[in-house]
Amino acid sequence: MTDPTTVHRRRALAAAVLGRPPERPESSDGGQEPLRAVTGRILDASPHMIVVEAGNGAEERLVVAPWAVAWRGGDVAVADLPAGTNVIMRTVHQGKVVDRIWADTTRITGTIVSIRTDGKDQLVELDAGPHRGRHTIVIPYRASGRLRVRHPKFEPGYLFDAIGVREGEGEGEGDVLSALLPATSQPPYRARAVPVPPPAYGGAQSRVAGTVTWSDAIPESGHRARDGHRTENTRLPDDRQGTTDQHISGDGHGAAYPMLERSDSGCDDAGTSCAGLPYLALGSLLNVQNTCTGRAMSIPIVACGCLAGRFCDRCVECDTSPRGRIAEVSPVSFVELGGDLIKGCFNARIGLG
Amino acid sequence: MPATVATAQLPLVVLLLALGSAAKVATIRADAEPGGLTRLGPAVLVPERWRAPALAICAAGELTLAAGMTFTTHPLFRWAAVGFFAMSTYALVDLRRRRPDVGCGCFGEVSSRPIGVRSIGRTVLLTAMSAGTLAYPGIGWAAMSGITWTMAGCTAVGLALLAALSPELEEAVARLRHRAPCEQRPLAPGTALARLRASTAWDDHRMLLTGGEPVDTWRELCWRFFAFAGRTPDGAPVDVVFAVYLSGRRPPVRAAVVSADGAPVEPLRESIAVSA
Known part of the structure; x- marks a missing residue:
């Protein structure tokens, strides 16, 4: 296993030995206005201003653009985002004006291990690879149609990729991951049979x-x-x-x-x-x-x-x-x-x- | 006889100029990946946005020289060719010192192998060949059409010399053999380590190492890096890093000594020449 203390020096060492620019x-x-992404947890949201707490505890106050919308399972007004929501925001004007917000948005990618039903919803166990482990996600009944149409091989051994929301108090094991939107047209082969x-x-x-x-x-x-x-x-x-x-x-x-x-x-x-x-x-x-x-x-x-x-x-x-x-x-x-x-x-x- | 030998090289000089020009244009038109041109020739020494234009200017210059040497008798083109190849030799020597990872780019993306003695030797040979053409008063087209058996033999010898000095041929064979370029082939670190230990760079830096096994190894494109813990003669801890090119039987090996803060260190030589 690679030693993490040495990985960060690789670029400097490679630059030294091959004469590459170290910076x-x-x-x-591309000639457009720079975009900056800001992440944090909402402390307060109003139609014109949003206050977030960044991970280091710093409080950030940002102006909300009139055209800005938020996504949290669907488009919502910025002012309707509850306190405590984790957000990632796209900002313009030197990072001062919020242009777009994604709230509690998560990506659910993996190989289907098992599928079972829970009432009208479905619970899918996914293998997200050796580094990310396995986790169980929920496919709400209302989203199952659009997900199934893009995942025709909805059975164990095939790949799954969706975008959804993370709901829960923390950021760990207790969270519920709900898949809402398909993020791919599912490849037709088994996850272990990748074309060369x-x-x-x-x-x-x-x-x-x-x-x-x-x-x-x-x-x-x-x-x-x-x-x-x-x-x-x-x-x-x-x-x-x-x-x-x-x-x-x-x-x-x-x-x-x-x-x-x-x-x-x-x-x-x-x-x-x-x-x-x-x-x-x-x-x-x-x-x-x-x-x-x-x-x-x-x-x-x-x-x-x-x-x-x-x-x-x-x-x-x-x-x-x-x-x-x-x-x-x-x-x-x-x-x-x-x-x-x-x-x-x-x-x-x-x-x- | 010297005039015949010199004359016989004219088609080769023209051919290589034309091929180099066409290959460079093809590389630009291939629209290589971002940063792709960073490994091709003296263009790396100019800012990113100027790299493609620099390559295009070089290609246009080569084409002009090839056309001028073929269709006119004006000595300007012959002298310009001598100057071009002499300048190329200097540029390659300088580039090899400053950016050991880049290829010469002489034939576009095919010339991605790091610049070695052979690439430099080829430009020296081409400089000599183009200097020889100054002795021939006729036009290039006449030399090519009125070729004799003696001239053909001299041309063949010149071509063989150029082929021997062209690493691109080996690279082309390796790509056909493995069906993938070096960057895409899985290559075991053990082989690269064995080649490192057989290299002169290893012999030069072995006395600085405090351990026989690398503390870190990683691979980027066609280079395998090995970092060893080391110590300078005055006792300062350093990293000794080696880069081994993964293609070819006698691959280029580079080495550097890097201090804890990431700055390259010039190790003291074992013996320093003293003038009496």
Whole structure:
């Protein structure tokens, strides 16, 4: 298993030995207004102002734009969000004005282990991969139709990917995860039967394009840019704290990448993808470009995307992307790259940052 | 005879200029992934947004030289070719020192293997070949159409020399053999460690190491990194990091000594030359 104390030095060591620039490359906003994501817990929400507590205890007061809407299982007015709700907000104007809010939003991705019914609802046990463990989710009766139509192989051994809400007092085992929206057209193969990538005679310099999704199971920490400083929020979801690849980024940005060497990542499921990806390592910088918005950012790889690599699906956010999930990024990175958490993906290209 | 040898190299110089130009244009048109051009040639030394234009200008220059040498007798193009290859030699030597991970980019994305002695030797040879063409007063097209057996032999020898100095051929064979480039092939760390221990970089830095096993190893694209705990001669703890290229039988190996704060350290040499 990789020692987390050495992973954060990898970039500096690689830069020293290969003469690369040691600093992180600048983000590109594609000529548009920069977006900043702010995470926290609501202390008070009104139609014009929202007060949140960031993970480090700092209180943030933000103006709510007149056109801003929140999503919490459906579109709701910002003022209707109760105190205590965990939110991620997209802000504009130097991080002062809230433009969009996602409340208690979570991503439920995994391999179906079992399905049972609970009244009209369904309880689905999912295997979310070796790092994320198993958990049981609820599919409410009202959402089952739209989920089933995008998951025709709704049976054990097949992949499942949905967006929903996390309900509960804490952020751990006691939470109830309700799946509400499908986040993919389910791949037709079993999770263990991922198609092999096509032969790549051309070399790794050719276009590496596909779909980028988000996951709140990636180690994350919130930040907002303010007067050149970033505040850190060390909120991490449930029992995933303390694993190998935590706290590399420290600013809310992080990516899970499928193509890691198994011996390096300590993950027997790594190195699987149908997209023909080049090998990278925990600690490498991944340059992710949202081809729909033109925004690009270098994000450190902080986790093994062994589950994302099993999805050989496409994103149709702005065009039809090539097959394969090439990375899974934290919600903060996803939002700052111009993605909408509810849509679940964007067409992207990647390279070494 | 020297004039025949020199004349025979003209088609090769023109051919390589044309191929280099076409390959660079193909690389730009392939619209490589973000950061893809960061590993290709002297373009890495300019800001990101100028890399594609820099490659395009280089390709246009090569095409102009090739056309000029083929269709005119003006010595300007011959002298320009000599200058171009001489400047390329200097650029590659400098680039090898400053960015050991990048390829020469001479033939676009095919030339992604780190710059070695062979790539530099090839530009030296091309400089000599283009200098030789200055001795031939006729136009390029006449040299190519009125070729004799002697000239053909000289051209073949030149071509063989260029092929021997071209790492791109090995890379092309490896890609055909493995059906995937080095970056996409799973490669065991043990093999890379064995190659590291057989390298001169290992011999040069072995005395700094405090342990025989790496404290960390990871892989990025076609490079395998090994970090060892070490100590400088004056006792300061350092990391000694090696990078082993994963393709080829005698791969490039780079080494650096890095202090605890991440700054590269220049280790003291074992013996320092003293002038009398």
